[in-house]
Amino acid sequence: MSSLNLEVNGRAVQLQVDSHRLLVEVLREQLGLTGTHVGCDTSQCGACTVLLDGQPVKSCTTLALQAEGCRVTSVEGLAAQDGTRHAIQQAFVDCHGLQCGFCTPGMIMSTAALLQRTPNPSDAQIAHALEGNLCRCTGYVNIVAAVKQAAATLAAGATK
Ligand code: FES
Numbered sequence: 765m766s767s768l769n770l771e772v773n774g775r776a777v778q779l780q781v782d783s784h785r786l787l788v789e790v791l792r793e794q795l796g797l798t799g800t801h802v803g804c805d806t807s808q809c810g811a812c813t814v815l816l817d818g819q820p821v822k823s824c825t826t827l828a829l830q831a832e833g834c835r836v837t838s839v840e841g842l843a844a845q846d847g848t849r850h851a852i853q854q855a856f857v858d859c860h861g862l863q864c865g866f867c868t869p870g871m872i873m874s875t876a877a878l879l880q881r882t883p884n885p886s887d888a889q890i891a892h893a894l895e896g897n898l899c900r901c902t903g904y905v906n907i908v909a910a911v912k913q914a915a916a917t918l919a920a921g922a923t924k
C-alpha cells in the first residue's frame with residue numbers, strides 16, 4: 765500500500781491505496797463519488813472522464829497514484845454548494861442532452877474541459893473534444909446543442 769495525497773472537488777484527501785488501484789475505483793469505492801461511471805473499462809467510452817489538474821482523463825485507465833498531488837474534479841464537483849446545477853449540467857437538462865444518462869457525467873466533464881480552453885467552440889471543435897465520449901442513446905445532436913447553450917450561458921457570466 766502507498767500513501768496518496770490529492771485534492772478531490774476542492775477537498776484535500778489522503779488515502780492508502782494499492783499500486784494497481786485505478787483512479788475511478790478510488791473515486792467510486794473509497795470516496796463514494798459514484799457519479800463517475802464505468803462503461804467499458806478499456807478507455808473507449810469516456811463515461812469515466814474526470815479532470816486531472818483541469819485536463820480530461822479516463823479514470824478507468826489512470827492509476828490512482830498518477831493523481832498524486834493533483835486536483836481531481838468529478839461531476840460532483842461542478843454544482844454549487846447549495847445544489848444549484850452548473851451551467852453545463854443545466855444545459856444538458858434543457859437541451860435533452862441525455863436519455864439513459866450513463867454517458868452524461870463523462871460528456872459533462874469533457875465539455876467542462878473544452879469550455880475552459882475554448883469558450884466559444886465551433887461544431888468541429890465540439891466534435892473533436894467529445895470524440896472520446898460515446899453515447900448510445902441521443903445521436904449527439906442534443907449533446908452538441910447543450911454544449912453550445914452552456915458556452916453561451918458561461919459567456920454571459922453564469923459560472924455556477
Ligand atoms: S469506462 Fe473508462 S473509457 Fe469507458
Ligand code: FES
Pocket residue numbers: 861862863864865866867868898899900901902
Ligand atoms: S444518454 Fe444513454 S448513453 Fe448517452
